[in-house]
Amino acid sequence: MQNALVDLPDSLWLQHHFAHHANPREKTVRLVRQGVLHRLKRGLYVRARSADDIVTRCRAANRIYGPSYVSFVYALAWYGLIPEHAAHITSATLSKGRKKRYDTPAGSFFYQDVPAAAYPHGVTLMGDAPDRFLMACPEKALCDELYRASGVRSIKGIEALLFEDLRLDLDEFRQLDRKILRDLSAYYHTSTLKVFGKFLQRRRHA
Template identity: 40%
Template sequence: MIKTTDMIINELSIYASPRTKLSRMVKKGEIFPIIKGLYETEKSTPGFLLAGSIYGPSYISFEYALSFYGLIPEAVYTVTSATFEKKKSKKYETMFGTFTYRDVPSEVFPLGLKIMKEDAYYYRIASPEKAVCDILYTLPPASNVEELHLLLNDSLRIDDSDLMKLNTVTIIELSKHYHSTNMKRLCILIKRLHKSIE
């Protein structure tokens, strides 16, 4: 369970010095610091369940979400999340793993999200379509549709068969909110791939 310093100090109020007691608990491995002011009671908690509490508002996206859905073959060990209007990227190195945060446009931030539950934890993660759009938004604009296709296949290692599984309508609707060249070209590419098998 995630707890703030204030929550723990309140729970330890029966002690003469709650903060001293908290320090001893950390040393004994009874509670585990995540970042300043935030603790986890279970050492084995998977890092992705903590990402939204470390820095937010945020949701899991980019490479971690693509790997989560099996859209890219590689395992991704850094938990990558999207934020908005933070102006600069953030990175946290913790005992629970590495966490990075990058901005997406504020108007698209609340769209295309899934709320998931694992044990007592809830977390937000981009849909497959949103994760693809988010990562393309952060990359330099492709000069044409063919270049974007190569970027998806070779650099990101997303197969055409997986691109075909994405919901075209969802991609088109999301693309309107990014105001991005890559997104416009993604819409054209997805339509072309579907036409090629008709």
């Protein structure tokens, strides 16, 4: 019966799955005590043997706090744009008004707003059904990360941010779609993204 568990069951799924038990809720509690399930938050669980799976963790990120999609440094590392391994999953949220962090048996999950105008653009479904999750495309992940870096007002500052602070891989950066980057950067209305747009324009004519 335990093998029939899905990777990310919620309370409703478990109640239905264990409907033949006298007390479905107690069955869930017992599985948590036995280490078969881990509790991610109230009403959401992960199967223990799947807790370290990358796709399962990204799917969990979408469900723990939403609406959200995986982005920022985790997505940049996923696409090979930065050399560092991102241990924690970082996600963009809409109109939450504050940063959020969840520490769970499947790892830590970080959430931060991006502007409402920017939120729906450049987000794609990753993985194969039914194990899909929302993640920023490479260009969107970079723009989201630049949104977090306030106050950059010069081309030199942008270059330092991109290639010294973030340590973007230059070859991978050159593979990004410049038009998508320019279009996305216009949605944020921050000095950093405005300068980034100018930086892209300059490189196009270089």
